[in-house]
Every structure is written in C-alpha cells, then in structure tokens.
Amino acid sequence: MIRSLLTPDFLVKVDHQHCRRCKRCVLNCGFGALSFLDRVVADNSKCVACQRCVTFCPESAITVERNPLVFKGNDYWTANDIKSIYKQAEVGGMLLTGMGNDRPYGSYFDRMVLDACQVTNPSIDPLREPMELRTYLGSKPNTLEFEEPDGAVLTTRIGPQVALETPIIFAAMSYGAISLQAHKALARAAKRSGSLMNTGEGGLHKELYPYSDRIIVQVASGRFGVNQEYLDRGAAVEIKIGQGAKPGIGGHLPGEKVNQEVSQTRMIPEGTDALSPAPHHDIYSIEDLSQLIYALKEATRYTKPVGVKIAAVHNVAAIASGIARAGADFVYIDGFRGGTGSAPTMIRDNIGIPIEMAIAAVDDRLRREGIRNQVTLIAAGGIRNSGDVAKAIALGADLVAIGTAALLAMGCHLCQKCYTGNCSWGIATQRPELTRRLETEESAERLVNLLLGWSLELKEILGALGVNSIESLRGSRERLRGVGLNQVELDVLGIKSAGR
C-alpha cells in the first residue's frame, strides 16, 4: 500500500535559469516546502500556496500553480470531497481549516445594489461638504428628558459610549491565534483611526496597554487573561458566546503556541493546550448571561459598554432580542463567512446563516419590539469592501467588524492554514523566526490605510445617496434594491426588487 493517496494541491515551479540561489525562498517558507541541496527543491505536498516565496524571490523565479492533476470529472463528488475522504481515511480525525467559509453559497451583498441621487435630490460632494461617519458604540435610551424650562440641560443619564470616527472596527482575533506583532499593529491602527480592536479570548499583552482606550476586551468561555486589570484596560467588554466560523463550538489553542508570552497573557501554564469550552460553564440560559453582563458591569462600575457576540444562526433575531433585554449594550453578530484561526471544516462550512439575512432579521425584530436603541448592532463575517460595509449598514447594522480583510491588509494570502501555526507571513503563528518578519509599524500603517480608503469610499457612497451622515443610511433599506432575489429573500432582507 502506498503511503498516501493524497496528491499535492499545488506545484511549486522554480525557474532555475533565473534563480540566483540566494535561498531566501527556503528561509521564507513557513511550511518547510522548500529546501536547498545544490539548488532549490520543492516538496509540493507541503505547499499551501501562501505565496510567501513568490513574493520574496528577488528574481521572480518562483510560481505556484494549482496541481493540474484532476480526478475524472464528477459534478457531485468534487476533488475536495475525495481528498477529504482520503485524508480522514488515513488519520481518522476531524478535518481542520482556517479563515472563513469558502463554499460557493453566493453572497447577498452581491445581489444588492445601492441608490444614488439624480436631479430631484442633489448628490453631495464629500470633497466640498462635511461628511460624517462618527458612530457611538453603546446603549441609547429611547427618549431624552431635559431640565425645565429652557430644555437645554440634559437630565437623562446616558450609558457609557465609545466614539468611533469610522463605522468599521477590527474583529476579535486573539493573541495566540495571531502574533503579538499583529495584535499590536491592530491596536495601533485602531488608535490612530479612531476605531477599535478586539483582544479575542487570548487576554491583553502588556505591550497593548497604551492603546487600551481603543480595545474591546473579550470574555470568552475559557476566561483566559480575564482579571480586574484586564477589564479596566478595555474601552468596552465583550462576552463571546459564539463565532461565525464555528457556532456552538469551543476553541483549542495547541500547547505549541503557548510560549512564555502567550502563557503570561492567557494566564495558563506554558506549553499547555488552551481549551475554550463550547458553552460558558456558567451560562446555560439567558438569565445566566444577564448575570454575567451585570457582573461585568459591576466590575467596571458601569463605565464601559458590555456586549455579547454571537454567531448568526437560524433563530438569531430572537436570541439578539433576548440579549438586548438581558442588559447588553451591544450585540455583535458574526455571519457564516466569518473567519477563524482554526475550526473543524464541516462546522465552518455547514453551520450558520449569511450575515446579510441576520442583520435584517435582528434589526427588524429589535425595532418591532421597540428596543433597537438599547443596543449597538455590530455585524461581521465576510465584509470584503466598503460596498459591503454600506450595504450592511443600510440593512440595519450600526458598525461592521473586519477580521479577514484586516489580516489581508497585513499580508495574509488566505491560504487557510492558520491552524498549523506555520504562517509564513508572521501573522497566525508564534514561531519567533516567523513572527519577527511582521513589522508592527508597517502593518499598522497598512491597516490605517485600509480604514482610510474604505472610509473615503463610504463618504463617496453617502454623497451619491445625497446624505451627509452615516445615521441617515443606517437601516435605510429604501436605498437598497435586490437583483435576482426571490420574493422571500427580498422580504427577509426588507428590500424591494430593482426596478421597483
């Protein structure tokens, strides 16, 4: 019997005529796919197409190609299905993957179009007129009361708010899943852009303390790194119930990644696996969640918004409503395209619903119950560009969070091998020889650029829509039209068909 039925996914081609044998590619490959004997030799089976060698070869002498070897064509049994079975037959384990659901489910973002002004209402030029993206994260009352008689002095006490200069924040990614360099870059960029980064469940490294007014600190089922100081260091606190890439599933950071720094930050022994249970072991119902929300509010003396992150699942609207009524200041919904450092492939690819549907359902439900103002609605899970941002906001989100897009900005090439800890780009790894290649300042600048570029585009979109403030787009589904959607989908999204 042969060792493995698996054929390589990719072929590395080295142009030996142009190769100057500098071995840079060998050093750069985090997956050990390249070695040097008398010349560069590739082990194709190890290549994940992360493109690190391709990018860094000074002679452009390397190309990575999809292995043209095909199975006999079969529309039902895809190459992916066949290979997965070979893999599992060999090792008897769960298939793992990284990043978001990549299956061809399609995208509702791509089936919605935005409006623009022509003649009857003028569009607004953002280069000439003010254009406002400022958004406040936090619970708002439904009404305000003022001191008599002039009505200029507010008597209503508004809960804690975090001001954001753009409606785009960074999604939760833990130190441990990503490198400290990446974590710092996100924090630095959030601070400079007036946005927020999110610690994920891995605690807060001391080097991020200077950015604490721009950090959401997460409290997840493993409670890693959670203590009073951690809560005090956050601008907001997030209870993580679920994640779009793996709803209902816990987390597992392998011991190899738990080096001294990670161990200190997570407050667990070095080299031990960091296991996040699937549910919080103190939350088995909504009233338990409410207790944790208020415990965290008490601990932070009601000075910070406390919110809850859930994955978008079938009953998301009712769950979000329950969370709002349980006292949360924000609800973070992660759609089924949301990324992960590691998840069982079958979970990632088959569980959860599209974020577009989830936003629409939740926003509708909260409005119908008259509690929409009580929570800030954050949407995440597959936001690819500012067009997606605008559409998510028009459907009803207050803010969007970006994870994959932020990683891409730092150099990620979406090879989906985050769970291996071999990230050649120094992002999803703790190997010092790999992490040190991610330059914090340069990455921060790239992230700032990304937020700036998207914000400029959002302003252009608002200008075209003839409004000069993001709150006039928020929930304004009248400005969206569906293309190629059936009536049920249009109804769920609460939009009309194009042409209507």
Place this chain on the structure above:
Amino acid sequence: MKGTFPRIPSGCSITGILNRKAKRFSGADVIKSIRLMHDRSNGLGGGFAGYGIYPQYKDHYAFHLLYNKEACQHETERFLEKSFIVDRSEPIPTRPHPRITDTPILWRYFLRVKPYVVEQFSGRRNERRPNRCLADDGYEEKNFVVQQVMEINQKIDGAFVASSGKNMGVFKGVGFPEDIGEFYRVEEYEGYMWTSHGRFPTNTPGWWGGAHPFTILDWSVVHNGEISSYGINRRYLEAFGYLCTLQTDTEVIAYLFDLLHRRQGLSLENTCLALSAPFWKEIDRYSEPKREAVTAIRQVYGSAMLNGPFSLVVGFTGGMIGITDRIKLRPLVCGQKDEVVYLSSEESAIREICPAPDRVWTIRAGEPIIVQLEEGVQP
C-alpha cells in the same frame, strides 16, 4: 389611490405667514404670495393650511376628508361615529374652476371624542409618558386621534384625511396652488396663520392626497425638497405606531414633530436639533452643558434626523417653524413687518404681499426660525 405610486420626489415653492398678535386675515394674501412662484410648481399639486379659521368650533377636531367615491364616505362615517360625536358634517365649500378637474368628494367634520373611548384606548396602551408631557391633559386623546387617522388612511381604501387638527384645516389638491386656492374659496376664510405649497412632483401624476400640506393633529408641513433619509425615518416612526401610507417623504416630517415634541416632550428647539442636527465638528466646539445635550440628541435621535435637500415651514397651533437641511440645499427666506412674520422660498413672494418689510433675511443652514404668537396672545 393610496399606495399606487412609489414615493414621489418633488421640488416646490413654500410660503408661511403668521400674525403674532393672532389677528385674523383672509387667505387672499397667501394665494397672492404663492401665485408669484407659479414656475416653481408644475400644476400637479397645491395646498393651504389655515390656522384659526374655525373659531366657532375651536375645541373640535376639524377633519378634512378626501373620498374617491361615496362608498368610502359611508364607510369612513360609520368608522368615525364609533368613537366621535359628530357635531357638524358638511361638504367643504368649493367653486367650479376651469383648471381643477377630477375632484374627489371633499367633506369636513367637527368632532369630539366620546369620553369613554379615550379611557379604553389608554387602558390598552402601556406607554411611559415623559414628564414634560404630564401637563398635556389631552395627551391620550391626541394619541387616539392620531391612531384613528392612521387607521382611516391605511384601512379605508379611497379615503384620506387631509387634516385633523383643532381650529385649523387643510385645502389641497391637484392643480397650481393659486387655482386650488380659488377652487377652495380660501380667500373667504380668516386665520392668524397660513402656509401654502406649490408642487413640482417629478415622476408621477399628482393625486389629491399627495399634495402638501401634510398633517397630523394640528401639525402641518409644507416642504420643498426630498428626504433622502426617508427609509430610516419611516422605519423609526413605524416602531412608534405611525403608518406611512401616503408614499411621500414629507409625511414623515409631520409625524416626527408629533412624536418628538408632543409625545416625547422635546422642546421645539431640541426637536429641530434632532431633525436638522448640527455637524459633529460644531457640536465638539460647544461648551457644556450644551455639548452633552446636543451629543445626546444626535446619539438618541439619529434615525429621526432628516437628511437630503429640504426647506420646511411647519405650522402648529400658535406658531410656525422655518428650517432647512444642514447644508441648505433648498432656499428659505424670512421676513418681518410689525407683528407679521413671513417665510418663503423666495424674497419676491414676501415682497409681493408686503412691499416694505422691516427686515428680510436668508435663513442659515440648519438653524431653525421658530416664530410663535406674542406672549399672552391666545390663538
């Protein structure tokens, strides 16, 4: 009729005249003023709101109704009689006019709410009443009237409430505003305040219900522009029980004033701050406590903010408000002569009826002009 058309964007002319001593004057002036701006409308809609025109019925809700056919009238009257005492019911007087055709049945009713009805109604509701509204002893009665208007507009096909306030009424229809004025014999009424509108809808034949002013209770709105934030304003209002059945953006403005000022107790100034909010850049420069107050208004009432080009004249018992969008994409001029205050799209329309005003000035972007009767003067 209702809901047949998609939302109707429009350009327009608007005018408002208020005598601050509450001296009543004929509607002839306002017709003359709006006539001058003939070219700002296209004959697909015009209308007037008169305040103080029914002194003999000043404590009655004056309902002006438009009916497509007699059947809707019967149905509506049966509906009204359930909850109201109808003290007077009559056709709205009109005169034949060569350019006003296809007129619906125009009828008005002077109504009192049956006493037990409000109790029943408020017993079914569970709305926490803001402190500032406690003084309003007609609070629940007005909520009930609003709900009745919504119900007629939504449920009775072919019936439409043009106005529902006390001691005020709206006269509107399809045609140039000056023709509509003549048709309704507006010059025969005397009021202390008049507003008017000439309409230029751009993508639909006009329909009578779609002409301005739009009203709820004694709020009336004439509007030049388009509310680009209509989608979210409408969804926001629906959460408070307002049904936007008329498919035009202007309707939300009247409801927003009713919600924010009457029901939630915001002062008129704060209501205007919510609807045409200052830019953050400006708010950040305010000193406390103003900064905190305006910041909170924007945070809480973001969905109520009106965005897009507009200039408005909002009428209510005892006063009117002139306001434009934050970057003033539509014109609005204010004039004053003794105790009379004028608001209009054009200065010429003010000078047409008041050749030598004491003052005329252009209103600044987003800054409301709130004019009320002089202190101690009763409407």
